[in-house]
Amino acid sequence: TDDETLNLLSLTYDDAGRTLQAESLLKDAVKRNSANWVNYNFLGSFYYRHAQYTQAEPLLRAATELAPDSPSPLSNLGGVLLAEGRYKDAESVLKRAVAVKPNWIGYSNLGTALFHQAGYQEAARMFEKASELRPADDRLSRNLGDAYTLMGEPVKAAEAYTRAVQQAQKLLALRPTDPQLLENLALYYAKLGQKANAQSTLA
Numbered sequence: 001t002d003d004e005t006l007n008l009l010s011l012t013y014d015d016a017g018r019t020l021q022a023e024s025l026l027k028d029a030v031k032r033n034s035a036n037w038v039n040y041n042f043l044g045s046f047y048y049r050h051a052q053y054t055q056a057e058p059l060l061r062a063a064t065e066l067a068p069d070s071p072s073p074l075s076n077l078g079g080v081l082l083a084e085g086r087y088k089d090a091e092s093v094l095k096r097a098v099a100v101k102p103n104w105i106g107y108s109n110l111g112t113a114l115f116h117q118a119g120y121q122e123a124a125r126m127f128e129k130a131s132e133l134r135p136a137d138d139r140l141s142r143n144l145g146d147a148y149t150l151m152g153e154p155v156k157a158a159e160a161y162t163r164a165v166q167q168a169q170k171l172l173a174l175r176p177t178d179p180q181l182l183e184n185l186a187l188y189y190a191k192l193g194q195k196a197n198a199q200s201t202l203a
Contacts, residue, residue, distance in 0.1 A: 003029055007042045014046065022046060030059075037066035041073045048080050056080050064093075071101040078109045087116045104133040108140060111147070120150045138167035138184060145191060157191075164188045 006025050013022035026043040033039055044059035057080050063073035074097035081090035090113040097106035111126030124147035131140045145160030168185040175181060182201055189198035 001032065003033055003036055003039055007038065010042065010046070014049070019050070035066070037063040037070065037073060040066065041076060044073070044080075045076055048076065048083070051083070053080050053084050057084075069100055071097045071103050071106055074100065075103065075106045075109060078106070078113070082109055082112055082116075085116075087113045091117070098129075102129070102133065104130045104137075104140070107133070108143070111143060115143070115147060115150075118150075120147045123147045124151060136167055136170070138164040138171070138188070141167060142184070142188060142191070149191075161188050161191045165192070 006029055010022040010025040010029075013019070013025065023043075023046060026039070026046055029036075029039040030043055040059045040063035044056045044063060047053070047056035047059065057077065060073050060077040060080060063070075064077060067073060074093055078090045078094035078097060081087075081093060091110065094106055094110035094113055097103070098110060107126045107130035111123040111130060114120075114126060115123040124144055127140055127144040127147055131137070131144060134140060141160050141164035145157045145164065148154075148157035148160055165185065165188045168181055168188060172178065172181050172185065186198045186201035189195075189201060
């Protein structure tokens with residue numbers, strides 16, 4: 001009956017493709033202990049991962065009400081709103097998340113919400129903050145580069161994309177056959193105009 005153990009077990013089931021068992025465990029946890037915000041957060045995150053956003057949103061809102069001082073459910077709720085294209089709503093929630101506690105996911109998602117509303121300068125500032133908290137993440141450098149590109153700052157954009165290449169290469173040294181990493185690296189080369197490197201990486 002330990003919530004933490006069962007929630008972690010549900011993640012293992014989900015990773016193994018046993019989604020019905022994962023969902024059942026998470027639903028049972030919410031029923032058994034409806035006062036624990038973590039249970040709502042886990043179940044809401046499960047539905048988010050499976051693109052069931054209408055089911056995820058009320059669960060994550062419940063988690064934020066039960067734990068208004070926790071950034072995790074706020075960041076997750078913001079992620080759902082982003083996925084639904086509700087960028088202004090997402091911006092409001094994510095500003096609360098980073099005000100409660102600065103965290104890289106909150107800053108990254110907030111940057112994305114601002115980016116989609118053409119607030120490129122403010123988006124870049126959020127991506128910079130996210131990168132400071134998670135300096136090895138190539139995706140954050142790519143997002144920063146995209147914001148700089150649309151701000152009309154090609155030199156800063158190239159610096160960000162170059163950093164993304166370096167970060168991805170370090171990860172590839174550990175996981176040389178990771179297809180997602182290779183795809184990301186090819187994209188960064190393309191953004192830098194390095195066509196030959198992009199094509200060879202894709203191949």
